[in-house]
Amino acid sequence: MAGKALKRKLSSKSNGPQKSGLKKAKKTVALDNLAWKSVDVADGGLDDFEGFYGLEEVDGVSVEVENGTLKFKAAESKEDTENEEKEKAPTNGSAKNKASEKVAPYVSPFAEEEEDDYEDSDSEENQGEEEEEEGESEIDESKESKNKTAKGAENKKKSSGLVSLKTPGNPFDLLEETESEVSAELDWSLPDTTLSSSILTALSALKFYKPTDIQAQVIPEILTDSDVIGKAATGSGKTLAYGIPIIEKHIRLSESIKPAKKWPTALIFGPTRELVHQITKHLEQVWKYGNFTGSGVVAITGGLAIQKQRRLIDNNPAIIVATPGRFLEILTEATSEFRDQFKKCETLVLDEADRLIQEGHFQELEKILDLIGRGRRTRRQTLVFSATFQRDLMKKLDSKRTSSNAGRQASNAGALKILNEKLEFKDKNPVFIDSNPAESVARSVVESIMECGAMEKDLYLYYFLLTYPARSIVFVNSIDTVKRLVPFLKELGLPSLGLHSDMIQKQRLRSLERFKANDKSILVATDVAARGLDIPLIDHVVHYHLPRTADMYIHRSGRTARAGNEGVSLLLCSPDEASGPLIKLKRALYKDNATNKTAMKTFEVEYDFLNRLKPRITLAKQISDTVNQSTHKGKTDAWLKKAVEDLGVDLSDDEIENITGDRRKKNKPEQPKGDLRSLRAQLQSELQRPVGHAGKYLTRGTVNLAQMVTSGKSHQAFLGKEQTSALESLNTKPKSKK
Numbered sequence: 001m002a003g004k005a006l007k008r009k010l011s012s013k014s015n016g017p018q019k020s021g022l023k024k025a026k027k028t029v030a031l032d033n034l035a036w037k038s039v040d041v042a043d044g045g046l047d048d049f050e051g052f053y054g055l056e057e058v059d060g061v062s063v064e065v066e067n068g069t070l071k072f073k074a075a076e077s078k079e080d081t082e083n084e085e086k087e088k089a090p091t092n093g094s095a096k097n098k099a100s101e102k103v104a105p106y107v108s109p110f111a112e113e114e115e116d117d118y119e120d121s122d123s124e125e126n127q128g129e130e131e132e133e134e135g136e137s138e139i140d141e142s143k144e145s146k147n148k149t150a151k152g153a154e155n156k157k158k159s160s161g162l163v164s165l166k167t168p169g170n171p172f173d174l175l176e177e178t179e180s181e182v183s184a185e186l187d188w189s190l191p192d193t194t195l196s197s198s199i200l201t202a203l204s205a206l207k208f209y210k211p212t213d214i215q216a217q218v219i220p221e222i223l224t225d226s227d228v229i230g231k232a233a234t235g236s237g238k239t240l241a242y243g244i245p246i247i248e249k250h251i252r253l254s255e256s257i258k259p260a261k262k263w264p265t266a267l268i269f270g271p272t273r274e275l276v277h278q279i280t281k282h283l284e285q286v287w288k289y290g291n292f293t294g295s296g297v298v299a300i301t302g303g304l305a306i307q308k309q310r311r312l313i314d315n316n317p318a319i320i321v322a323t324p325g326r327f328l329e330i331l332t333e334a335t336s337e338f339r340d341q342f343k344k345c346e347t348l349v350l351d352e353a354d355r356l357i358q359e360g361h362f363q364e365l366e367k368i369l370d371l372i373g374r375g376r377r378t379r380r381q382t383l384v385f386s387a388t389f390q391r392d393l394m395k396k397l398d399s400k401r402t403s404s405n406a407g408r409q410a411s412n413a414g415a416l417k418i419l420n421e422k423l424e425f426k427d428k429n430p431v432f433i434d435s436n437p438a439e440s441v442a443r444s445v446v447e448s449i450m451e452c453g454a455m456e457k458d459l460y461l462y463y464f465l466l467t468y469p470a471r472s473i474v475f476v477n478s479i480d481t482v483k484r485l486v487p488f489l490k491e492l493g494l495p496s497l498g499l500h501s502d503m504i505q506k507q508r509l510r511s512l513e514r515f516k517a518n519d520k521s522i523l524v525a526t527d528v529a530a531r532g533l534d535i536p537l538i539d540h541v542v543h544y545h546l547p548r549t550a551d552m553y554i555h556r557s558g559r560t561a562r563a564g565n566e567g568v569s570l571l572l573c574s575p576d577e578a579s580g581p582l583i584k585l586k587r588a589l590y591k592d593n594a595t596n597k598t599a600m601k602t603f604e605v606e607y608d609f610l611n612r613l614k615p616r617i618t619l620a621k622q623i624s625d626t627v628n629q630s631t632h633k634g635k636t637d638a639w640l641k642k643a644v645e646d647l648g649v650d651l652s653d654d655e656i657e658n659i660t661g662d663r664r665k666k667n668k669p670e671q672p673k674g675d676l677r678s679l680r681a682q683l684q685s686e687l688q689r690p691v692g693h694a695g696k697y698l699t700r701g702t703v704n705l706a707q708m709v710t711s712g713k714s715h716q717a718f719l720g721k722e723q724t725s726a727l728e729s730l731n732t733k734p735k736s737k738k
Helices: 002-009 080-090 121-134 153-158 171-175 197-205 212-222 239-256 273-287 306-314 324-333 336-343 364-373 406-407 412-421 456-469 479-491 505-517 550-557 573-579 579-589 593-598 607-611 615-645 653-660 673-688 703-711 726-733
Strands: 056-059 062-068 067-076 228-231 264-268 296-301 318-324 348-349 381-386 431-434 445-451 474-477 496-499 521-523 542-543 566-573
Touching: 062 673, 197 273, 212 228, 212 239, 212 431, 228 239, 239 264, 239 318, 239 348, 239 381, 239 406, 264 324, 264 364, 273 296, 273 318, 273 505, 296 306, 296 324, 306 324, 318 324, 318 412, 324 336, 336 364, 364 412, 381 412, 445 593, 456 479, 456 542, 456 566, 456 607, 456 615, 479 496, 479 521, 479 566, 496 505, 505 521, 505 726, 542 550, 566 726, 573 579, 653 673
Parallel strands: 228 381, 228 431, 264 318, 264 348, 296 318, 348 381, 445 566, 474 521, 474 542, 496 521, 542 566
Antiparallel strands: 062 067
């Protein structure tokens, strides 16, 4: 740890030959005021960049010990360097404004393509978490972000440091090269509400020409300083529904409060790290167009260096987006003066609030509210948003209890009562806006179900993903299933990635960036990815396991069909699930019997093709299971040996085998490497052959295979099958072939 900290903080180098003139006398400079410079880490230079992102260095600094205290001696401080740059900067109107370039928008450093190293173990991940706490810097903010954004349309266009996600169809990419002109198509006429020109310019650049339903209803209420509870379907624009009025509010406060305010305008809490970083990214895109004071939007999450995050907060950001756990950690270690600044915060936002206030999740948020005060005492505005609030939807589907229509009708009132008790709104009656009264999956999501045996889900999953290659998320209920499915699908030649809560933050972000970069990629994830993630153009959501609660089904399905697009939600359902949990899921989602019976379409399967995929599945399982077993054994042995060495205990190989349980597994022969190569060769041979119908003749029956192949309409993987999308297949309903 000490070596890592030394690399990061005390990289002192000689200045080399001195320039002509008098040599400046060195003076004592505070650590954070040294003229730190970012260090670029070359791509491919390291197999593992853990702890090296955000590496900084400083020139001409000597470290001296005075009275037992380290002192940093430098000829120039950060302020001196900035003053010199200002003096050297051109003064004409066409010159770049350096202050503008120092506002660092939210970006991820993991967008580069690397060789996938998805082999994570508990010991490696835990060690990675500790190293990140010590050495890895905040990935998205520059330490100099406290400078004001420069005025002028040219600087709005040239704000430096923004990295495009390069994702097809992502409207936020349009901000890279946009003119600061407001489009004639823009129509954000809201009742008794006028938005600033900076926000209108951003909305025009984003091509958000009209507000969504939730935005049109919520924004005027927030700008009148009312407490608001907003319920809207997933993908309906909830983030900007509260983000736009918060930025507008900050503009007005900055103009009215003199001298400039030293506390954030808004605190926004989200249940997961991924959601927090996404919210930050979206708000940054709007923020860059404004002539604002403060350092912008800051993300505070676990898995990243807490020291750098504390420094970012010290830079007086306008908006802080955080997970409750990390923010509470910072608050409890801080001074009372530091905590007092958050008591002045004008707005508190809970995104995906139903998760934040659930039993077992609310303790951290409750402690934060105890420290900074609730709305009733501080007169702070409180905003609460989610797609679901009904308590019935949060009940476990395997529970024996059933819900009644009366219970559903009273559910909203009960949810409001619970929110008021826990959050203590400043308003006696918060404004409740419900743009999703049915509280179900968005209308643009086509729900479907594929019936299969409990032990055949791998086969049916592969059949679906191979038949309809597109960007897809496969949701599972356990981390072990993620670790099993990812290598299994990779052996079958499918570009799959994993995402779960045991992964360190670097791995999570890298998986998301790679998923966005490939329009046919597959993300196998636990429910950590079910809430709030706004990844454009996700075509399919596959529920490998039935979700544990109905509200989780809604949030999972909401990852597709966003921003006006259509998408497919497919449920792989075994007979055991269909006999109980599925019935309860439908009863919770659909209030009338007619909808209950027709909401989920049956996904037809061509069994002739399906059966011909079985040899591939058998081989891929053998390979992936062998590799997983070998990897797990090696990591377990390495962990145990290290623990034994640390304790200074001498153990024989037999004793180690007894502890790890390997003695019980001795009778299970391991797959020789030669056999593994043979299995892979057999699998590759299977994968190279298109899957076709049984029969001798290419023109047999109703399918003219020869004509289909010559016309270019044949599926790449299935001979005699036309290439169609899952949406088209659901609409046409081809007859199944058994």
